[in-house]
Amino acid sequence: MKSRAFLLFGLAIAGVSHAQLSSTVTLVSDYEFRGVSLTEGDPALQASLDYAFDSGFALGAWASNLDYGDDYDGNYELDVYASYVHEISQSLAWGAGVTAYTYPDSEDIEDFLEGYVDLTAGDWRAAQWYAHDYSGLGVSALYSEVNYSHQFAGKITVLAHLGYSWGDYWNDSTQGGGELLDYSLGAEYTLGRFTLAGKLTGADAGEREITSGAFRNDARLVFSIATTFPWTAADD
Numbered sequence: 523m524k525s526r527a528f529l530l531f532g533l534a535i536a537g538v539s540h541a542q543l544s545s546t547v548t549l550v551s552d553y554e555f556r557g558v559s560l561t562e563g564d565p566a567l568q569a570s571l572d573y574a575f576d577s578g579f580a581l582g583a584w585a586s587n588l589d590y591g592d593d594y595d596g597n598y599e600l601d602v603y604a605s606y607v608h609e610i611s612q613s614l615a616w617g618a619g620v621t622a623y624t625y626p627d628s629e630d631i632e633d634f635l636e637g638y639v640d641l642t643a644g645d646w647r648a649a650q651w652y653a654h655d656y657s658g659l660g661v662s663a664l665y666s667e668v669n670y671s672h673q674f675a676g677k678i679t680v681l682a683h684l685g686y687s688w689g690d691y692w693n694d695s696t697q698g699g700g701e702l703l704d705y706s707l708g709a710e711y712t713l714g715r716f717t718l719a720g721k722l723t724g725a726d727a728g729e730r731e732i733t734s735g736a737f738r739n740d741a742r743l744v745f746s747i748a749t750t751f752p753w754t755a756a757d758d
Contacts, residue, residue: 546570548748552738553586556665556685557704557725559738560588560599578607580619588625591736596628615642632658636665645672656691663691663698679710681721699730704739715753719746 546569552559553566560566572582584601605619618639625631634657640649647669656663667685674680683706692698708721724741725731733740 542573542752544572544750544752546572546748546750548746550744550746552742552744553588554706554723554744556687557702557706557723557739559736560586560590562589562591562735563738563742564589578609580605580607589736590631593736594628594630596625596631598625598627600624600626613644616640617642634658645670647671656689659691659697661690661694661697663687664689677712681708681710681719682706702727702730708744715749717746717748719748720744 548568550566550568552563553561553568566586566588568584568586570582570584572580574580582603584603585598587598588596590596601621601623603619603621605617607615607617609615616639618637620635620637622633622635624633634653634655636651636653636656638649638651640647649667649669651665651667653663655661665685665687667683670680670682672680683704685704687698687702687704692701703726704724705726706721706723708719708723710717710719721744722741723744725739727739731740732738
C-alpha cells in the first residue's frame, strides 16, 4: 500500500511540476480530524502544495506532524489527493476525489485510500466518504458530513460542521466501538496575508470520551493561523 501511495504522490508532482503552484502553511493548536486529536491535543505544523486546473481537476499534497501516543511509532502524515469539480451553475456544483493517507516513517500506522463525492449549493456542502480498507484493517468505513460557511464583509467567515462515522469498522466493538458523531463551530478572520481561525470541536462519544492524551475527542477549542503562497499585492 505504501508503494501505491507514493506512486500517487509522484504522479501529483509530475502533473504540477510545470505549473504555478500554491502552498498553504498552517500552525494549529491541535491536529483535529473528525473531532479527534491526532497530536494528543498538542500543536501541529501543517503545509500543503496544490494546483487547480482550469478543467476542474486538482492535485495536491499535504503534510503534518502527528502523535498517536506511546503505542505507535509515526511522527508525521503525508496525504496525496486528486479531485474534480463540475459547476452546474454559479451556486451549484458537484465533485469527487480520492485521498491517499500515508505515514512514511511508521511501521504501526497503515496507509489507506478514501474517496468521496460531494454536492455544494451556495453556502452548504455535503459529502460522502468511503474507504474499502480503513486504516489498513481490512474492513470498510463510511463518513458523512454537512458543512456550512458564510462570509461577512469579505474578512470574517462563519463555519459549521457535522460529521458521522459509520460502517463495518465503526460497528465492530473491537475496532471503532460504535458509530460516532463529530461537530465544530467556528470562524475565520482574514488579516492581510494571514487567516486567523478558532473553533469549538469534539465528538459525541458518550462513554468513549477521551479528555486528554492520544485520540482526545472531548469538546475543546482549537486555534490556527495560516498563510498561502505566493503572496500577491491584493493580500496587503
